[in-house]
Amino acid sequence: MNQEAQAAVPIITIEQAGAHAGGTVTIRGWLYNLRESGKLLFPIFRDGTGIMQGVVSQKEHLEVFGALKGLPQESSVIATGAIRAEARAPGGFEMGVSAIEVVQRVADAEPYPIQLKEHGVDFLLDRRHLWIRTPRQAAILRIRAEAERAARNFMDAQGYTLTDAPIFTPAACEGTTTLFEVNYIDEQKAYLTQSGQLYVEALAAALGKVYTFGPTFRAEKSKTRRHLTEFWMLEPEAAYAHLEDMIQLAEGLVSAVVQSVVKNRTRELEMIERDVASLQKIKPPFPRITYDDAIKVLQKAGNPTKWGDDFGGDEETIISKEFDRPVVIHRYPAAMKAFYMATDAARPELSLSFDMIAPEGYGEIIGGGERLADYDTLVRRLREHNLPEESFQWYLDLRRYGSVPHAGFGLGLERTVAWICGTEHIREVIPFPRMLYRVYP
């Protein structure tokens, strides 16, 4: 091909290939796999948007054949050729490769470690920087991006302003869980945030309806498929809002995220073989059950949980299996919730709190409720929880100066996306998972 003709060839992405059937194009990517059949080669290219098979015959393109033959997996290549519909090719289209440029050839002595077959979790996590190249992982990360975009769009459309809470905090937000301590300036200690909750309350009093969306850190020694030490949380908070408002907002948010993924990431959901029918059902209102009734459901199922006990994974699974949509459990006993949770005036032993449990055993994806607005009660609670009052003076100011009823919640992004994707573990839905005993790569 001469220079002039080459300049006219459009550079496209693989997902656009169907629109160029019959034409000659250039794709830039990596060699995903190479099958050889005598004097025919079948290179499979990937470029991040999809994979496409190429075909090269030795007779027709001797030079291209020689460049591709024996080329190791994941070598980077720029391929040019005619696109045509081909039923025998994965994806339905293939490229008759007429020119190839090997950008970087992977060394034969150090072949690409991740093969197109089953691997163990430990091996893959140690090579997460390469693992994300596999089509399944790439599809999951695209679904995550869509979920984030949909969540922001929904919150913005509801009149909530995105505000960013600090990552460094002077002390515990909730006091109960373990914090990551870091050296701040001049011998000072600071902690990585475990929730933007307290700050978002201040922002709600300033802007009305707000939310934060950012990373959260928990130094809990939790080793389960539902835990990360670093995860992303979306936390709305609204002044003059009550429990009911937040439950409705949570239903709307989760539904909007799921439906947006179903609509805009259909191909990715198919790629990871997710049952889309079960996602299409996710529309408000969601089933609701009080803590009192949840206890009855559990006891009926033979579970030994009694009133006053918190729910573990088993209990959540029993309750969520009763429904085909996320279920809202509300009005937990006040004793088991955080110090800032408001109590039910009709029954002071109950908090105006709610959790949303995802279907299919993915656990709690949302926790929230109405906050205590009264200064004296809040101070008493701080003391009951043995929290350092001096650290919370700024927070108490919110009750000194124009305190109002307000409510909010936190949505765990990874648990939500793991449920939408149907992954075994939430570590697959974040690019570089940080877990107990694993911070590499």
Place this chain on the structure above:
RNA sequence: UCCCCGGUAGCUCAAUGGUAGAGCAUUCGGCUGUUAACCGAAGGGUUGCUAGUUCGAAUCUAGCCCGGGGAGCCA
């Protein structure tokens, strides 16, 4: 922190007290429509580490290291 499971070739696994194996990957050869291609050949091992039992240990015992799942805690 506690409970359970695991660690054998680069990878996935087999071998349950008696010569350490297969598939994939790698190297070489063959094949004009392959679909994680296939066929033939070759190279590749301190069986996580240490000590013990035994004529003999991948296998049994103890301790340690590393990883996974779960509990507690939480999104």
